Amino acid sequence: MNVDILGVKFDNVTLPQAVSRALALIEKRGGHYAVTANAEILLNTEYNAHARLALTSADLTLADGISIVRAAKRLGHPLKERVAGIDFAQSLMQACTGKRFFLLGAKDGVAEAAGERLAEKYGIVISGTQHGYYTDENAVLEKIRESEADVLFVCLGSPRQEIFMLDNRDKVGGCFMAGLGGCLDVWSGRMKRAPKIFIALKLEWLYRLIRQPSRLGRVVKLRHFTPAIKRQRRAEKH
Numbered sequence: 001m002n003v004d005i006l007g008v009k010f011d012n013v014t015l016p017q018a019v020s021r022a023l024a025l026i027e028k029r030g031g032h033y034a035v036t037a038n039a040e041i042l043l044n045t046e047y048n049a050h051a052r053l054a055l056t057s058a059d060l061t062l063a064d065g066i067s068i069v070r071a072a073k074r075l076g077h078p079l080k081e082r083v084a085g086i087d088f089a090q091s092l093m094q095a096c097t098g099k100r101f102f103l104l105g106a107k108d109g110v111a112e113a114a115g116e117r118l119a120e121k122y123g124i125v126i127s128g129t130q131h132g133y134y135t136d137e138n139a140v141l142e143k144i145r146e147s148e149a150d151v152l153f154v155c156l157g158s159p160r161q162e163i164f165m166l167d168n169r170d171k172v173g174g175c176f177m178a179g180l181g182g183c184l185d186v187w188s189g190r191m192k193r194a195p196k197i198f199i200a201l202k203l204e205w206l207y208r209l210i211r212q213p214s215r216l217g218r219v220v221k222l223r224h225f226t227p228a229i230k231r232q233r234r235a236e237k238h
């Protein structure tokens with residue numbers, strides 16, 4: 001079952017259910033992909049058809065942001081829970097001991113540093129890494145195919161990562177992909193995830209804003225989200 005929010009169909013799953021869906025997609029080896037979407041991505045893709053298609057073509061659409069969970073409730077179709085991209089990825093790695101992961105994105109050196117930590121913590125194999133500021137996409141795709149990865153974490157920021165997954169699903173050698181934003185920065189130790197109290201109070205976004213004031217413009221744009229949800233609610237009533 002899924003829940004439609006501004007035209008994007010979110011899978012109504014718990015974290016463990018999301019992981020089992022992903023495990024099944026890994027086995028299929030069809031270049032399937034997961035998006036971890038929040039209000040910002042929904043708003044940004046309203047006027048970007050390519051990014052919108054990348055979002056709506058995903059095989060698994062997870063509610064990464066708390067505002068998505070709140071909107072679902074307001075629309076009368078509550079989601080079971082928030083499935084943050086980073087929690088999803090970590091639980092997936094836990095269930096994938098011995099599998100091959102390729103880490104794509106972030107600044108030079110970050111994916112390698114993250115890979116060392118993740119391999120040790122989860123017993124996964126890091127089959128390759130690549131920073132996210134490359135110019136030759138074909139060379140990157142070749143590297144991914146040669147690595148024979150089972151899973152590719154695409155951490156290029158939105159909507160670039162979603163577009164990368166849509167456009168290249170036939171070119172990655174069949175691995176399962178997940179778009180995960182700034183996760184590599186956290187796993188490498190360069191960026192801290194919000195303390196548990198912020199997460200429990202549903203204020204992870206505020207912690208990220210305090211740590212990175214340059215995100216202010218992104219947060220301000222979110223004022224358009226609630227009116228958009230109200231419009232959807234009115235439209236659904238008629």
Ligand code: UDP
Pocket residue numbers: 104105106107131132133155156157158160180181182183184185
């Ligand atoms: N990034 C990248 N290539 C680019 C632009 C961004 O690899 O061309 C990386 C950036 O270094 C960061 C991640 O993408 O590691 C985006 O992080 P952000 O915090 O914006 O994502 P969020 O978690 O908010 O979706």
